[in-house]
Amino acid sequence: MIGQNIWDISSLFDKKPPKTKHPIFCPICNGRFFFKHAFLFRRSENQYRVDIAVKCSNCALVFQFGVHLSKEQYEKLKKIWNGDRLDYNITGHKIIENDKKT
Ligand SMILES: [Zn+2]
Numbered sequence: 001m002i003g004q005n006i007w008d009i010s011s012l013f014d015k016k017p018p019k020t021k022h023p024i025f026c027p028i029c030n031g032r033f034f035f036k037h038a039f040l041f042r043r044s045e046n047q048y049r050v051d052i053a054v055k056c057s058n059c060a061l062v063f064q065f066g067v068h069l070s071k072e073q074y075e076k077l078k079k080i081w082n083g084d085r086l087d088y089n090i091t092g093h094k095i096i097e098n099d100k101k102t
Pocket residue numbers: 026027028029030031056057058059060061
């Protein structure tokens with residue numbers, strides 16, 4: 001699944017921001033990213049995605065990742081979120097964390 005090599009999406013199932021498997025930093029100012037939103041969509045038959053948008057806490061650059069999902073992940077998230085969108089006002093305004101805490 002493209003994108004799941006970088007993103008650990010398991011916390012999305014608890015309505016919490018996703019984590020990255022490695023730390024990510026803003027390419028403009030080296031700042032950290034806040035979670036902005038995640039948006040589910042079906043690209044076409046059997047192609048399921050979650051767009052993960054993040055915003056730099058320093059320079060406000062917005063990045064979006066189009067992470068591939070299985071049909072099961074897509075349907076489960078849609079049910080848990082009660083829709084196709086998870087926003088920062090639900091999860092809290094959190095910095096994107098990575099799995100390997102240092
Ligand atoms: Zn920045």
